[in-house]
Amino acid sequence: MPIDPDVAIGAELGSVDFSWTESDVLLYHLALGATDLSYTLETAGLQVLPSFGVVAPTFHASDPPPLDLPGCDINLAQVVHGSQSISVAGPVPPCGSATVTTRISEIWDKGKAAVIWQEGVARSASGEELWTTRSSIFVKGEGGWGGDRGTSSPVELPERAPDTDTTYDVWPQQALLYRLCGDRNPLHADPDFAKAAGFPAPILHGLCSYGIVLRTLTEQLLDADASQVAGFGVKFAGVVFPGETIRVQGWREDYRIVASATVAGGDRDGAPVLGDVVLTLA
Structure with a gap:
């Protein structure tokens, strides 16, 4: 198999x-x-x-x-x-x-x-x-051999107002710059390749969204002090197209920050970007 x-x-x-x-x-x-x-x-x-x-x-x-x-x-x-x-x-x-x-x-x-x-x-x-x-x-298309299904523990977001609620406008050329960080997948740069993969245009690298959200939370809730970050984990929940806006909401808890990232504005307002976002504090 x-x-x-x-x-x-x-x-x-x-x-x-x-x-x-x-x-x-x-x-x-x-x-x-x-x-x-x-x-x-x-x-x-x-x-x-x-x-x-x-x-x-x-x-x-x-x-x-x-x-x-x-x-x-x-x-x-x-x-x-x-x-x-x-x-x-x-x-x-x-x-x-x-x-x-x-x-x-x-x-x-x-x-x-x-x-x-x-x-x-x-x-x-x-x-x-x-x-x-x-x-x-x-x-x-894989699976079905009767193996372990694994665990699933969704991160619950507090019902109170977030401690930060901010947006970041993704530049039209941001994926072209981020690809110089070691990911040359044409999905993020070539319009024809993206269309063949089922997207109307090239998409932003998921790891770029990952870094943007970590940077935003660190700047907004940790005074931009990266030394306070012990860990950062996410689930990739959707795509971002260059030119769109990412909305980041974060809640500070005792030993961590939990957050969500979605598309803000336009036809895809509210579309998920990252889920189960957890920043562990040092």
């Missing part, structure tokens, strides 16, 4: 050595629409949004990522990015080098689809753990 869980679950996907510079961090923050000088000027005590750790290992990639997973005979057309999270051991340094080791941690059987989870741990040259990422992909 296209997915063999006995082979896939627990399979090591190898280790990748990578490095990053202040210029990479500055480009990443600018691609998220950052304007605060602590994110955009190296002489202002440059800090790093933890979401940078998700893209750092592939930041200099110029080809679409291969989908070569042990025990998984699938193609890119079947795949949707389902969720993403990162937890950091401390503030991400503005430059450095590391090695990330990734494995397939779980596969869920949803009947008409499969959910494949990957976990990656990044360590410095001295072996110090820097961050851990977890991500899932939703593989349409």
